[in-house]
Amino acid sequence: MSVLDVLRERGFIQQLTHENEIEELLDKENITFYIGFDPTADSLHVGHFLGMMVMAHMQQAGHRPICLIGGGTAMVGDPSGKADMRKMLTAEIINHNGERFKRQMQRFIDFSEGKALMLNNADWLLKLNYVEFLRDIGVHFSVNRMLTAECFKQRMEKGLSFLEFNYMLMQSYDFLELNRQCNCIMQMGGDDQWSNILYGADLIRRKEAKPAYGLTFTLLTTSDGRKMGKTEKGALWLDAEKTSPYDFYQYWRNVDDADVEKCLALLTFLPMEEVRRLGALKDKEINIAKKTLAFEVTKLIHGQDEAEKAEQAAKALFGGAGNLDNVPTVSITTDSLGTKLVDVLTSTGIVASKSEGRRLIQQGGLYIGDTKVSDPDLLLTATLFENNNLLIRKGKKNYHRIVIE
Incomplete structure (x- = not known):
């Protein structure tokens, strides 16, 4: 089974730019691809989880991921999915956040011996000459076409700053730069990044006369369309200091019955036969699947020991057995x-x-x-x-x- 088949079967894939070409490419070659991460917080959260799982599946199939920290683009702000303009950060904060991201990603991604790269787009974006950039890159972008992109349409009512309007050009330039530096030929991201990915692939084809591809994966939502990962304390963070392993475990232990099979497929490496078996459980037995989901996901993010402690705490509180020392x-x-x-x-x-x-x-x-x-x-x-x-x-x-x- 090809990696594309794996991603399809587990429910990741939302859109592809050139499906037949991508299928053939991933079967015959080991490629370099990238996913961007916005460093506006000092921890990744559950919304980044799918991207890391996609990178892990791709790397296991022999492909090389680039984790791109948006140190340059974060100084502008991505308008995608946002009702308001983002707060701009200093270079020091962005670098600090990027280092913390890498430590969290290392549970999923092998960065040894060039098997994966972590780069920061500030390394090239902050050196650009604005007039040269407009002449070289801006000439390839149609304002009329850009305004039809979903990421811009959502902001038009409140007002879209010219600062943010540059974001699509900058992200497209990232793809071009990674193609030139690392022979990166595919960009991946959440489905809210589809417009940005299309422009980047198109820019490479125009500037380099070479093929480039894009793939988006589904956003992590509940069965009724709400974004997952929100708690009464805010976001569900991957940093144990911001969301404790016990609270993290309990979030997944308490997901709706209708979301269990999807979460097992997307957020664990359990074989799909086991995912389907657990997802088919009904009534009280679905709790077996929920416990498995909570343990496997907590193990991925926080390690085996913390997952076992969280499990013991849950048993102590809800089953009358286990160790209360692991309760928050x-x-x-x-x-x-x-x-x-x-x-x-x-x-x-x-x-x-x-x-x-x-x-x-x-x-x-x-x-x-x-x-x-x-x-x-x-x-x-x-x-x-x-x-x-x-x-x-x-x-x-x-x-x-x-x-x-």
Whole structure:
């Protein structure tokens, strides 16, 4: 089975520029391809997960990935899928974020001996002469055609800055530069990048008279079309300091039944026979598939040990077995005893604010163990602790443990 067949079977592929040519090319040659990553945060999030899985499948088939950090384009901002203009970053922040990305990607991608490259488009974009760039590259872009691109149409109502309008030219130039430097002949990205990818491939064909190709993969969405990876705390980050392995595990443990098979196919390396078997489970048995999904995905991102700890914590909380030491834990001192529970929950970050804590209690959503908290002014006392542990539950499944130092 070719790598394109693998990507098709697992549900990755959304659009291709030249399907028959790409199929033949990937069967006969080992190519260099690239995927761009926007370094506007200091961690990758679950939205980048699919791109890394695609790179891993491609690399396993003998192809060479380039992970392109958008150090230059981040100073302009990609308007794709955005209602507002992005915040511009300094070069120092961008470089720092890129280094953190590489550490996270190394769980998926082998960067040894040139098997994969990580490059930064700031290395060439920041050196461009603007007038020369317009004469050499801008002449190949039709403004009328650009305005029909989905990434621009979404911004037209609020206003599209000229700064952002340059983004498509810059990303296309990236593809051209990587083609010249590394013989990169394919760009991949999420389906929201389709217009940008088309222009890049077209630019190479115009400037170099050589073939170039594009492929987009599906965006990670739920069965009803919502983007996956949003939690009550915000994005689902791949950095353990921003989203704990336990919270990461629990996110996948609690996905909707309708999304389990798709997530197993896209986000794990389990054989498709096993994916289909697990995806076919019904009623209570679907929990077996969800546990497998949560463990496999957490293992990929955080490693075997952290996945096992998260699994043990879930067993301790929901199955009456396992180790509570792996439950998300905060420490307090004895000085906190005698103060209001809401104040302690706020100071430890279990709730975002006192008002949120009070609202949670008023709505019947806060528990100590299995006992509902009904008094917003309840004091935290030593008698509430058992073996130095106090288990707080928000809603049905969001647990935190408080211990006294």
